Amino acid sequence: MTTPSADKQAPAKQDRVLIFDTTLRDGEQSPGASMTHEEKLAIAELLDDMGVDIIEAGFPIASEGDFEAVSDIARLAKRSVICGLARASIGDIDRCWDAVRHAKRPRIHTFIGTSPLHREHQLSMSKEQVLEKITATVSHARNLCEDIQWSPMDATRTEEDFLCLAIETAVKAGATTINIPDTVGYTAPGESAQIIRMLLERVPGLDKCIIATHCHNDLGMATANSLAAVEAGARQIECTINGLGERAGNTALEEVVMALRVRNDIMPFSTGVDSTRLMQASRMVASAAGFPVQFNKAIVGKNAFAHESGIHQDGMLKHSGTFEIMRPADVGLNATALVLGKHSGRHALKNKLKELGYELGDNQIADVFVRFKALADRKKEVYDEDLVALMEVEASSAANERIRVKSLRVVCGTEGPQTADLVLEIDGADHETHATGDGPVDAAFNAVKALVPHGGARLQLYQVHAVTEGTDAQATVTVRLEEEGKIASGQSADTDTVVASTKAYVNALNKLIVRRKKSAPQALSA
Ligand SMILES: CC(=O)SCCNC(=O)CCNC(=O)[C@H](O)C(C)(C)COP(=O)(O)OP(=O)(O)OC[C@H]1O[C@@H](n2cnc3c(N)ncnc32)[C@H](O)[C@@H]1OP(=O)(O)O
Numbered sequence: 471m472t473t474p475s476a477d478k479q480a481p482a483k484q485d486r487v488l489i490f491d492t493t494l495r496d497g498e499q500s501p502g503a504s505m506t507h508e509e510k511l512a513i514a515e516l517l518d519d520m521g522v523d524i525i526e527a528g529f530p531i532a533s534e535g536d537f538e539a540v541s542d543i544a545r546l547a548k549r550s551v552i553c554g555l556a557r558a559s560i561g562d563i564d565r566c567w568d569a570v571r572h573a574k575r576p577r578i579h580t581f582i583g584t585s586p587l588h589r590e591h592q593l594s595m596s597k598e599q600v601l602e603k604i605t606a607t608v609s610h611a612r613n614l615c616e617d618i619q620w621s622p623m624d625a626t627r628t629e630e631d632f633l634c635l636a637i638e639t640a641v642k643a644g645a646t647t648i649n650i651p652d653t654v655g656y657t658a659p660g661e662s663a664q665i666i667r668m669l670l671e672r673v674p675g676l677d678k679c680i681i682a683t684h685c686h687n688d689l690g691m692a693t694a695n696s697l698a699a700v701e702a703g704a705r706q707i708e709c710t711i712n713g714l715g716e717r718a719g720n721t722a723l724e725e726v727v728m729a730l731r732v733r734n735d736i737m738p739f740s741t742g743v744d745s746t747r748l749m750q751a752s753r754m755v756a757s758a759a760g761f762p763v764q765f766n767k768a769i770v771g772k773n774a775f776a777h778e779s780g781i782h783q784d785g786m787l788k789h790s791g792t793f794e795i796m797r798p799a800d801v802g803l804n805a806t807a808l809v810l811g812k813h814s815g816r817h818a819l820k821n822k823l824k825e826l827g828y829e830l831g832d833n834q835i836a837d838v839f840v841r842f843k844a845l846a847d848r849k850k851e852v853y854d855e856d857l858v859a860l861m862e863v864e865a866s867s868a869a870n871e872r873i874r875v876k877s878l879r880v881v882c883g884t885e886g887p888q889t890a891d892l893v894l895e896i897d898g899a900d901h902e903t904h905a906t907g908d909g910p911v912d913a914a915f916n917a918v919k920a921l922v923p924h925g926g927a928r929l930q931l932y933q934v935h936a937v938t939e940g941t942d943a944q945a946t947v948t949v950r951l952e953e954e955g956k957i958a959s960g961q962s963a964d965t966d967t968v969v970a971s972t973k974a975y976v977n978a979l980n981k982l983i984v985r986r987k988k989s990a991p992q993a994l995s996a
């Protein structure tokens with residue numbers, strides 16, 4: 471079986487599914503996710519632009535701020551329907567209408583709990599009272615606005631007979647969209663579909679309404695439940711960017727949009743969302759809400775289009791379809807990331823070095839690969855800069871290495887003096903010493919001086935740079951020695967700064983010896 475890239479698929483049937491985004495209402499209900507007025511406007515503008523059909527912009531009765539946000543979003547929206555939430559209360563509905571009425575296409579969304587738990591414990595209302603409330607509030611809303619959405623909160627834990635009766639009451643009172651919320655993320659795909667089928671079969675007039683599905687992710691099934699509802703007849707999915715929302719969140723917009731696109735062969739439905747804006751929307755919402763996106767989040771996570779393991783990278787270099795079912799461009803990313811790390815292989819390393827301008831033959835690659843693996847064992851991720859450092863150090867230390875650092879152990883901390891135990895290989899023989907210093911680098915340099923006396927040479931420059939970010943970053947160290955006007959620079963890179971410093975020092979010393987030999991051959995120790 472092949473998995474063609476999304477845009478090559480010819481849909482058998484294109485039933486349109488409306489995308490209802492509630493990032494600014496249910497998403498913002500997530501503890502700690504409050505957004506500023508400006509951030510909400512920017513998000514709404516993007517959602518409108520990218521083809522979201524309905525934007526639930528807020529809960530106008532909740533606060534002045536929410537009211538202002540919904541009113542301003544209603545004014546700015548060009549294409550989307552702008553919706554506000556209201557309880558089954560005349561005051562909520564009037565306030566909601568005051569905010570959404572500025573929109574070209576306004577909608578009032580009103581709801582009431584229908585499950586036994588909600589009726590008895592939250593509302594203290596009988597079934598009859600709930601039904602009366604539905605009639606009174608939905609008809610009031612319908613007198614204000616043509617587009618009315620009604621939701622039986624906690625629908626999936628409501629008795630089937632009462633759910634049917636409540637929905638029938640709302641439809642008779644003028645609701646045009648009936649939303650079925652799985653308020654506490656309790657349902658499973660089979661049941662989600664069965665509820666929609668059951669309602670379509672039993673509720674008179676429901677076939678004239680749009681049926682919506684609103685799923686929460688408490689058991690990690692929100693996307694699956696939403697898609698199952700669509701297969702059973704729902705034609706509106708309620709969702710949020712990055713799956714932001716109450717508790718474990720809502721159905722993630724990016725997941726349903728891409729699932730319907732990629733698996734159009736088995737779910738022949740389309741949405742109006744421009745999927746190439748998904749990454750932009752994800753980043754905007756993550757930053758506004760202050761909720762970073764988990765690395766392995768479907769579609770928009772940092773690793774959703776990244777590969778570190780050699781076998782996958784090799785496959786990707788040969789054909790991107792081997793390990794990806796979507797192209798990064800489909801969701802607004804520039805390219806797949808082949809991240810180099812301890813699981814990577816020679817193909818990916820060779821490819822990356824080529825991108826960085828190093829054309830190496832197989833023997834050279836084999837050599838670099840050994841050092842690359844050694845580095846990768848010590849570092850979570852090997853960045854481009856790490857590889858450049860690796861290649862440059864290789865080039866600068868290749869020739870005339872009479873002195874090599876074999877081992878180094880330093881003791882440092884608050885109690886001085888710091889000490890270094892160093893073994894240098896000098897002209898093929900091991901030499902060992904112990905030295906102290908003012909800090910670990912000084913102690914290590916003193917140890918080098920003890921083994922290779924070079925009193926005439928002066929340390930002119932000592933520079934340390936972190937190649938990348940993070941405490942496991944490689945340090946590149948440059949050391950410059952000067953002796954009677956002759957200058958020799960040495961470099962080294964290592965995740966251990968003292969090791970990098972000592973190797974850079976020794977590298978400079980090797981070069982100095984070469985320069986000495988060129989002018990007048992001398993013994994190794996000055
Ligand atoms: C599943 C959901 O996402 S529902 C939406 C949840 N979102 C929010 O609650 C965010 C915004 N909410 C708020 O700002 C406040 O809760 C307000 C302004 C709406 C109400 O504040 P308060 O009047 O202080 O009431 P409070 O929030 O403490 O309690 C909720 C009240 O609404 C009632 N209520 C709850 N849902 C509904 C409903 N759908 N229709 C009518 N009344 C409802 C409760 O029974 C309770 O009433 P009570 O005071 O008679 O017991």
Ligand SMILES: CC(C)C(=O)C(=O)O
Pocket residue numbers: 496555581621622623624649651652653654684686
């Ligand atoms: C207001 C309703 C639709 C809701 O968010 C829920 O039940 O989860």
Ligand SMILES: [Mg+2]
Pocket residue numbers: 496651653684686716
């Ligand atoms: Mg909800």
